[in-house]
Amino acid sequence: MKVIILNEEIELKDPVLPLGRPTLGSAGETGDWRTYRPKFIEENCIKCYKCWLSCPEGTIRVDAHGEYPYIDYVYCKGCGVCVHVCPGRKKQKALEMTPE
Amino acid sequence: MNVKIPEMMNRPEVLLRGNFACAGCGLSIAYKTAISALNRPIVVIPACCASVIQSLHPNVTYNVPTLNIAFAAHASAASGIARAKKMRGEDTTTVVWSGDGGTYDIGLATWSGAAERNENIIHFCYDNGFYSNTGAQRSSATPRGAVTTTTPGGKREKRKSVVRIMAAHDIPYIATASIGYPRDLYTKVKKASLIEGYRFILIDAPCPTGWNSDPAITPELGELSVKTGFFPLYEIEEGKLTFSKRSIRYKDPANRLPVENYLEKQGRFKSMTSDQIKLLTDDLQHEWDMLSRLE
Numbered sequence: 001m002k003v004i005i006l007n008e009e010i011e012l013k014d015p016v017l018p019l020g021r022p023t024l025g026s027a028g029e030t031g032d033w034r035t036y037r038p039k040f041i042e043e044n045c046i047k048c049y050k051c052w053l054s055c056p057e058g059t060i061r062v063d064a065h066g067e068y069p070y071i072d073y074v075y076c077k078g079c080g081v082c083v084h085v086c087p088g089r090k091k092q093k094a095l096e097m098t099p100e
Numbered sequence: 101m102n103v104k105i106p107e108m109m110n111r112p113e114v115l116l117r118g119n120f121a122c123a124g125c126g127l128s129i130a131y132k133t134a135i136s137a138l139n140r141p142i143v144v145i146p147a148c149c150a151s152v153i154q155s156l157h158p159n160v161t162y163n164v165p166t167l168n169i170a171f172a173a174h175a176s177a178a179s180g181i182a183r184a185k186k187m188r189g190e191d192t193t194t195v196v197w198s199g200d201g202g203t204y205d206i207g208l209a210t211w212s213g214a215a216e217r218n219e220n221i222i223h224f225c226y227d228n229g230f231y232s233n234t235g236a237q238r239s240s241a242t243p244r245g246a247v248t249t250t251t252p253g254g255k256r257e258k259r260k261s262v263v264r265i266m267a268a269h270d271i272p273y274i275a276t277a278s279i280g281y282p283r284d285l286y287t288k289v290k291k292a293s294l295i296e297g298y299r300f301i302l303i304d305a306p307c308p309t310g311w312n313s314d315p316a317i318t319p320e321l322g323e324l325s326v327k328t329g330f331f332p333l334y335e336i337e338e339g340k341l342t343f344s345k346r347s348i349r350y351k352d353p354a355n356r357l358p359v360e361n362y363l364e365k366q367g368r369f370k371s372m373t374s375d376q377i378k379l380l381t382d383d384l385q386h387e388w389d390m391l392s393r394l395e
Contacts, residue, residue: 021160056318079124
């Protein structure tokens with residue numbers, strides 16, 4: 001079996017140990033834990049990436065430096081950290097919590 | 101000099117999405133920032149919240165090689181891994197990732213031995229101030245006055261200073277960091293990874309579930325603990341202490357925010373009386389005085 005660990009492909013023999021594998025969504029689709037949904041408002045974003053730095057889940061995604069972040073709603077747990085840390089433009093936050 | 105954001109973006113993702121961590125988990129922020137700074141890490145995890153959030157077999161949320169081990173065995177297991185990897189000539193970084201229960205209380209004998217042998221390990225302690233995965237029992241990292249399930253009237257004793265115990269081992273590098281300042285944390289981990297020997301990094305990781313606080317203010321609690329002088333940031337290199345840029349101005353008690361600003365945001369401190377807050381302030385000042393002696 002082949003697994004990819006830190007972008008390196010490694011060949012594994014059949015495990016004799018209780019060996020787990022890195023899996024996306026190992027606790028299921030955690031997006032359904034959410035009661036409030038963060039909404040991204042592009043015109044207020046100054047690309048400081050504070051939301052990306054502080055998101056506990058890693059659901060704020062940025063493809064490359066200089067591009068706008070986007071949110072993976074399949075796994076976002078709706079904690080609201082991104083909205084709280086967002087400085088926004090002219091005191092208008094680029095993220096806001098809306099009821100699900 | 102803090103790290104630039106593009107450098108952090110180019111690092112691999114170490115914590116995958118969709119894990120069992122609570123919403124607003126401080127440990128997750130600490131883990132993804134700290135471990136992503138390392139080259140080819142091997143992480144040893146004793147029983148703690150980090151062994152819970154990795155989810156159920158056969159799925160693992162960590163994208164790095166991880167060994168789960170008994171509470172009191174983390175540093176000894178990591179010593180073996182570090183030595184074996186050195187004998188085989190592999191360039192890896194062996195890491196212990198333990199909570200405050202595994203560092204302050206149960207694992208103390210183990211890491212003390214490994215620190216005395218100066219094993220080539222980085223020991224991270226994410227400190228949320230109680231045994232979080234078993235349901236919020238008191239640990240010796242719990243601050244005075246905090247309500248836990250085993251101290252329903254608030255803890256009566258002061259918090260233990262694990263960093264000064266660690267400093268007594270004369271290890272090459274000790275640092276404290278907070279999830280309120282992720283770039284500062286990343287920079288310190290990067291610096292530690294270039295040093296040989298036993299290195300210790302204590303990370304302040306707020307826990308919204310156990311601290312009874314709003315999940316959204318987790319990073320703000322990290323910043324407030326620094327600004328109120330509750331959690332000083334510093335580095336100890338070869339026995340010489342230097343306060344970090346974020347913390348140096350709070351050495352003077354006049355510059356600190358009132359500690360009530362930090363306490364009122366957490367449900368665990370709701371029942372604190374003004375006498376207890378006075379005692380807590382004295383505890384914090386005592387810690388700063390003791391640290392200043394190491395400068």
